Amino acid sequence: MAALILEVTTRGLHRYFALEGEVTTVGRALDNDIILSDPTVAPHHLKIIRYGDDSVELVNLSDVNPTRVERRLLESLVSRELPLRIELGRVHAQLLRRDQEVAATRPIAGTGSGSSLFGRAYWVVLLACACIFVGGLEFWLDAYNEYQWSDLFKHVLRETLLSIGAFVLALAILERLLVNRWEIRQMITSVCLVYLLYYAIAILAGLLDYLFSSAWPGTLLYLLWFFLLIPGAIALYLIHISHLHRRRALLLAMLIASPIVLPSLMQSSKLLLLLEDFSSAARYQNSLSSLNWHLRPTVDVADFVREARELDPGEFAD
Amino acid sequence: MIRGFLLVCLLYAGILYQPAAALDSKQVYEQNEARVFQIRVLNRETGKKSSIGSGFLVGDGSQVATNYHVIGQVILEPELFYITYLGKDGREGELRLLGLDVAHDLALLGAEQRLGEPVVMTDLPPRGAPVFAMGNPLDLGLTIAVGTNGGILDQTDASRILFSGSLNPGMSGGPTFSEAGAVIGINVATARNDISFIVPSRFLVELVEQSSQSAFDENADLRDEVARQVLAYENRYLDKLVTGDWPDLDLRQFRLPGAISPTVRCWDNSAKLGAAARYRRFQIRCANKNHVYLDEHNKFVGRLSYDYFWLESDELNPVQFYRLYQNLNKDQIDSKLDRDVVSNFSCRTWFVEVSGQEFKANLCRREYVEYDGMSDVLFTAALTGYPDRGFFITLTMTGVDYAATLPLIQRFLEHMQWQP
Numbered sequence: 124m125a126a127l128i129l130e131v132t133t134r135g136l137h138r139y140f141a142l143e144g145e146v147t148t149v150g151r152a153l154d155n156d157i158i159l160s161d162p163t164v165a166p167h168h169l170k171i172i173r174y175g176d177d178s179v180e181l182v183n184l185s186d187v188n189p190t191r192v193e194r195r196l197l198e199s200l201v202s203r204e205l206p207l208r209i210e211l212g213r214v215h216a217q218l219l220r221r222d223q224e225v226a227a228t229r230p231i232a233g234t235g236s237g238s239s240l241f242g243r244a245y246w247v248v249l250l251a252c253a254c255i256f257v258g259g260l261e262f263w264l265d266a267y268n269e270y271q272w273s274d275l276f277k278h279v280l281r282e283t284l285l286s287i288g289a290f291v292l293a294l295a296i297l298e299r300l301l302v303n304r305w306e307i308r309q310m311i312t313s314v315c316l317v318y319l320l321y322y323a324i325a326i327l328a329g330l331l332d333y334l335f336s337s338a339w340p341g342t343l344l345y346l347l348w349f350f351l352l353i354p355g356a357i358a359l360y361l362i363h364i365s366h367l368h369r370r371r372a373l374l375l376a377m378l379i380a381s382p383i384v385l386p387s388l389m390q391s392s393k394l395l396l397l398l399e400d401f402s403s404a405a406r407y408q409n410s411l412s413s414l415n416w417h418l419r420p421t422v423d424v425a426d427f428v429r430e431a432r433e434l435d436p437g438e439f440a441d
Numbered sequence: 442m443i444r445g446f447l448l449v450c451l452l453y454a455g456i457l458y459q460p461a462a463a464l465d466s467k468q469v470y471e472q473n474e475a476r477v478f479q480i481r482v483l484n485r486e487t488g489k490k491s492s493i494g495s496g497f498l499v500g501d502g503s504q505v506a507t508n509y510h511v512i513g514q515v516i517l518e519p520e521l522f523y524i525t526y527l528g529k530d531g532r533e534g535e536l537r538l539l540g541l542d543v544a545h546d547l548a549l550l551g552a553e554q555r556l557g558e559p560v561v562m563t564d565l566p567p568r569g570a571p572v573f574a575m576g577n578p579l580d581l582g583l584t585i586a587v588g589t590n591g592g593i594l595d596q597t598d599a600s601r602i603l604f605s606g607s608l609n610p611g612m613s614g615g616p617t618f619s620e621a622g623a624v625i626g627i628n629v630a631t632a633r634n635d636i637s638f639i640v641p642s643r644f645l646v647e648l649v650e651q652s653s654q655s656a657f658d659e660n661a662d663l664r665d666e667v668a669r670q671v672l673a674y675e676n677r678y679l680d681k682l683v684t685g686d687w688p689d690l691d692l693r694q695f696r697l698p699g700a701i702s703p704t705v706r707c708w709d710n711s712a713k714l715g716a717a718a719r720y721r722r723f724q725i726r727c728a729n730k731n732h733v734y735l736d737e738h739n740k741f742v743g744r745l746s747y748d749y750f751w752l753e754s755d756e757l758n759p760v761q762f763y764r765l766y767q768n769l770n771k772d773q774i775d776s777k778l779d780r781d782v783v784s785n786f787s788c789r790t791w792f793v794e795v796s797g798q799e800f801k802a803n804l805c806r807r808e809y810v811e812y813d814g815m816s817d818v819l820f821t822a823a824l825t826g827y828p829d830r831g832f833f834i835t836l837t838m839t840g841v842d843y844a845a846t847l848p849l850i851q852r853f854l855e856h857m858q859w860q861p
Contacts, residue, residue, distance in 0.1 A: 267757065267765050269717040336790040336801075403777045405786035405819045407803035411767040413759035415825050421792040421799050428851045430791065432844065436816070437784030437807035 126221040127173065127205070129157060133214055141221075147171045149211065150184070163188050163212025171218070178203045179218065188212040229366050240316070241309045241364055250315035251287075257322050258283025283318075290314045297379060302365045309364045317356055324348050333412040336419045349388055354380040401440035463620035469573045470585045472622050473497070475557050478526040479577040480507045480536070480550070480614055482514050491522055495576035495615030495628065499562070500649050502555040507614030508629055508640075509541055509548045510734040516541075516663045517736055517811070524550060529583050532556070538659050540652035543667050544674035545600050545644040546629050546734050548614075549652050560616055562642040563623035565602065568592045571620055574604060574628050574639070576612025586612070590625070593641065595703035598678065598731035601638040602626050608637035668812035671733055675743055675841045678704075678731070682745075683848045687856060692725060693751045695832060696858035704729040710748070720754035720765060735840060738782045739809070742840020747853070748772060752831040759828035770823050772835035783817065784808045792825070796859040799825045804850075806843050816843040820850050 127142040129149070140157045147156045152166035159168070165185030172180040183190040183197045190197045191210040206223065209216045240246045262270075262278040295310045328341030358376035361367045367375065422430070464472070480496040483489065494511030498504065505526060515522045515538070524536040536550035566572065567590070574586045588606015593599050604617060608631040616624040617639045626639035682702050690699035690707065700707050707727035714722065726748050732741035752769065754762055788805035802822040809815040818841060823833035836853060838846050 264761050264764055267719055267761065268715065269719060336792075401780040401785055403779065403783070404773050405788055405803075405805040405807075407786075407788040407805050407819070407821065408790040408801075409767060409770045409803070409821070409823075411763050411770060411801065411823055411825065411831070413763040413828055415799075417792060417801075419790070419792050421794050423794050424851060424854045427791050427793045427802065427854075428847050431789070431804050431847055431850070434789050434804055434806060434843075435787045436843075437787040439784045439808070439810060440780040 127171075127179065128219045128221055128223070129171070130217040130219055131157075131159065131214060132216065133159075133161065142171060142173065145173055147173075148184075149216075159211065159214050161212055161214045164214055165212070168211045169209070174201075176203075179205070179207075181207070181209070181218075185211075241312050243312075244308065247308050247311050247315075250312055250319070254283055254287055254315045254318050255279055257319060261322075287311075287314055287318060294379070298365060301361075301375065302367065304365070306364060309360070313356065313360050313364070317353070320352070321348065329410060330412065330414070330416070332408065332410040333414075334416050334418055336408055336417055338406070338408060338410075345391060349384045349391075353384055463571075464618075464622050466573050466585050466587050469618045469622055470575065470583075473560065473575060473616070473618065474529050474583055476560055477575045477583060477615060478505060478528050478556075479580075479583075479611075480505070480511050481525050481527060482512055482522050483525055485521055485523060490580075493577065493580055493611050494613045495611065496526065496550065497575075497614075497616040497624070498557055498559045499549070499645065500559055500653070502557055502559045503552045504539060504559070504649065504652075505536060505550040505552060505556070506616075506627060506645050506649075507548050507550060508627065508734075509543050509546045510629075511614045512538070512548050512550070513734070513736050516667060519663070526550075526552065526556070528556070538657060538663070540648050540657050541663070541666060541670065542644055542648045543670040543735075544733055545640050547627065547640060547645055547648050549645075549648050560618075561623045562646055563619055563621065563625060564643070565593065565625055565641065566590055566619045566621075572604060572606070572617050572625060574606055574608055574612060574615060574617040574637070576608070576615030576628055578609035578611045580611055588635065588637070594638075594730075596706060596730040597638070598704050600640065600644070600731060601629070602641055604628075604637040604639045605635055606637055607631070607635050664811050665813065667735070668809075668815050671735065671742060671812070671840055672814055672842050674733065676845045678743070679838075679841065679845045679849055683852055687852075690725065690749075691860075692723060692749050693753070693832070694830075694860050695749070695751075696860060697749055697834075698747075698853055698856045700727060702729065704731045705745070706730070719756040720752060720762070722753075722769070723751045725749045733840065735812070739776075739778065739840070742815070744776070744837070744839045746775070747834060747836040750833050750835075754829055757829075762829060762831070766823070766831040770821070770831075770833050772819075772821060772833075772837075774817055774819050774837045774839065776817070776839060782810055784810070786819070793822065793854065795822070795854050796857050798859050801825050809840070812840075814842060815840055816846075817841075818843060818846045820846075822854070 129140045129142060131138045148167060148170050149155055149157045149159065150166050150168040151159060151164045165187055168185045169190050170182040170184055178201055180201045181192060181197055182199045192200055193208055205218055205220050207218045209218060258279040259275055262275050291310050291314050295305060295307055299305055324344055328344045331340035332338055354376045357379050358372045361372035361375055362369055476498045478496050480494045481490050482492045484491050492514060494507055496505040496507035499506045512524050515524055525533055526536055527533045534552055536552055539551040540549040570590050572588055572590050577583055586606045588604050591603025591605050594601045594603050608628050612628045615628045617626045617628055619625050624642050626641050627645060629638050629640050631637040685702060687701045688699040690697045705727050707725055710724040710726035711722060728746035731743060733743040735742045752766055784807045786805040786807045788803055791802045793800050793802045800822040805819040806816045817839045820836040821833060824831055836850060
């Protein structure tokens with residue numbers, strides 16, 4: 124008789140029970156071979172009988188929340204095909220052979236001989252320096268008045284380091300709660316990459332606004348950023364760094380992204396244009412660029428006035 | 442012909458009507474207290490006052506003149522409100538609308554019967570002459586305010602007389618008398634501190650004459666009539682602007698239109714920058730004063746304003762400079778209205794060559810919900826292509842016919858001259 128394993132999954136945690144004897148009983152009562160404490164499991168829920176020809180018989184013992192195998196209600200089943208997915212009340216389990224192949228080992232990010240960004244100390248330092256540089260650059264570009272170096276340091280500390288630090292801390296705590304691990308270096312790398320990418324998107328959105336003389340390309344870019352790139356980046360992190368299953372990682376990514384995305388969405392004037400159906404302000408294309416790259420041709424005054432006659436009247440809000 | 446003759450007679454009757462001596466305020470009051478009424482807009486359901494003003498007898502003595510803004514609520518919601526008069530002697534009764542001159546804020550009302558002797562109207566006395574404004578301030582009873590004639594104001598398109606005396610809420614629509622006891626105008630507004638405004642009586646004479654010539658359909662949607670009158674006035678005004686002579690105004694490297702009408706005043710509006718500023722900015726704001734009262738939601742329309750804004754810097758690099766330039770380039774129409782009153786703006790962007798320079802121009806318009814054909818227009822144009830200097834113009838007009846604004850915008854752009 125080949126040895127079998129019953130894998131029981133509750134709240135994301137896996138427990139493995141080796142089936143040694145010919146008959147194994149599963150249920151909530153203490154006289155079972157495998158005891159499951161979930162209240163939806165019957166005192167005696169399932170009996171597993173192993174035969175000499177490597178087949179296995181599953182017998183349902185419960186009238187309440189009867190056992191399901193491969194999503195079908197079970198009375199009695201004899202099978203040689205394993206694994207079998209079993210549901211006992213709310214508890215999910217899998218009957219496996221001991222020689223069942225397991226997935227390849229995933230390396231811890233930043234270890235081994237690869238050149239991965241994540242977890243390498245020098246990448247962490249390099250990306251953190253890039254963020255500080257971008258924070259300083261942002262201050263310098265907005266410095267229309269004479270400034271002191273102390274103002275620059277204060278800005279970088281307050282606007283860049285503190286905000287990145289807060290994100291890293293919040294996400295690291297979340298990761299600790301979810302997968303019981305601290306991966307600070309990987310987290311700093313990820314947050315820095317997201318910060319730099321956002322800065323690049325903001326610059327690109329401004330250029331596109333002016334290039335097309337329209338707010339739509341920039342708005343679409345922001346939409347892409349908020350609804351796809353942020354949850355996507357978190358999902359990739361959870362899959363590749365935290366090694367969560369894809370479906371779970373995607374769900375968690377959406378949950379984690381929502382407190383970041385929604386406030387940003389409410390503050391983004393570009394995106395507010397999509398949400399508001401009425402505005403007393405004129406939403407005109409006020410972007411200006413020192414590069415002065417624009418696709419729209421330059422017209423003379425007479426042509427402008429002729430085309431202006433065709434300007435549609437404003438639309439009334441509902 | 443006969444009507445024209447009568448109109449002239451009516452207008453100058455006051456000149457012939459010369460008492461032996463100049464009247465003082467007590468005599469003016471006693472002579473006219475039976476001719477001046479409190480005008481009340483009452484709620485049909487509650488029977489209570491929703492707004493009050495003043496009015497006085499004109500025409501054949503059954504007609505009462507007041508301000509359009511006193512009874513404007515009835516135009517918007519005739520099913521909810523109606524107009525009554527209340528005399529000093531306690532007489533009261535309902536009034537119906539006989540005629541409107543929205544552009545000059547006048548309304549002519551009619552009573553069921555003759556209420557007394559009408560006033561006599563006259564032209565303006567000399568500047569500085571004493572004049573007397575009668576009305577019912579703050580629902581406190583009929584009173585008289587003494588002041589002096591400050592003359593016709595050019596900046597109001599000759600539609601207002603400056604009255605150096607105190608007008609208070611509730612006196613709107615009341616008469617202002619000369620020392621001869623004839624009406625020189627109708628109380629209309631105040632800017633406080635004894636600076637008040639009166640509509641010249643000649644506009645009322647025309648309104649009385651017009652209403653005697655053609656019947657006023659009070660069952661029609663009066664908002665259409667209001668829109669028609671406002672747009673007719675604004676079209677005439679814009680046409681006058683476009684065809685008038687425009688003085689020049691220099692702002693750094695641009696020669697620009699200055700005060701394009703006597704109704705327009707230009708002021709320096711440059712923000713005071715601190716010593717640490719790494720740029721210089723200069724701003725000139727020009728705006729008209731001949732606004733037209735539309736209704737309680739919109740208040741005034743007919744606003745015309747244009748701002749010139751010059752920005753330059755030797756210290757900022759082009760990226761810094763254009764960040765600042767873009768942040769400043771966000772002028773709006775100075776009137777926040779809600780969705781019940783106006784539509785959203787519709788905007789479009791062009792790159793336009795003006796005097797050899799390229800401008801990024803935006804033109805926006807929005808429409809009025811209640812007034813067909815009436816729009817607000819916003820035009821902006823920002824100079825492009827220079828790394829260290831910027832200039833933009835913002836031209837706004839409210840309560841106008843959109844098509845009538847385009848010749849004005851065109852003339853503005855054609856008038857602008859780049860001075861290398």
